[in-house]
Amino acid sequence: MTNARIGRVLVASLHEAIGEVLPTRLEFYENWLSAGGLREGGLGLAPTTAVLSFLRQEGARYDEVMARAGGCAADWTIDGMSAVERRLVASLPGMLRARAALRIGRRLVAQSYPRTRAVTRLRRGVATIEVRDSLFCEVRRPGAAPLCGFYAATFARILERFALPARVQVDTCRAAGGPGCSLSVVVRGARLEDDAAAAA
DSSP: OTTOEEEHHHHHHHHHHHHHHOGGGHHHHTTTSOHHHHHTTEEEHHHHHHHHHHHHTTTTHHHHHHHHHHHHHHHHHHHTSOHHHHHHHHHSOHHHHHHHHHHHHHHHHHHHOTTOEEEEEEETTEEEEEEESOGGGOOSSOOSSOOOHHHHHHHHHHHHHTTOOEEEEEEEOGGGTOSSEEEEEEEHHHHHHHHHHHHO
């Protein structure tokens, strides 16, 4: 899979986030995040891996870049949906809306990198997300901090866009020595609607 292309939304969101969080470093990162790659619809695995490797050396700014990139990717994905599809998802009851939002997140993850998949489960307003073969977590040696912030920010923003504020946390991360990458999500809006329906 050395010839795999990284999706344009991921590449563009990284470029945007670096420009906002690390503006003085953007020119350095543009050695790999080329405009040509964006025009062609993606970027190769090697330059993207180089960008992520250098970003990990930026300390706490790594998390800021990933949070901003995840938010950008979510916004652009939703904005790229048809108006009919957005209205349809927005009109669903809370739990069905949450399921639809998680499905959009899974699709975004799959489009970002061909090997990566997200498996989601939702029960009573609490979702678990298992990210398989995370591009961000392919490191030679495990570190102390999880590297799944992009996914956490992506799912949180998608849910927020559909009026479902959520708390997302990384439970385990392969890059931090965990058995895999998993997130837990408390979808507050969906749970409130469920509780209200049960009380009625």
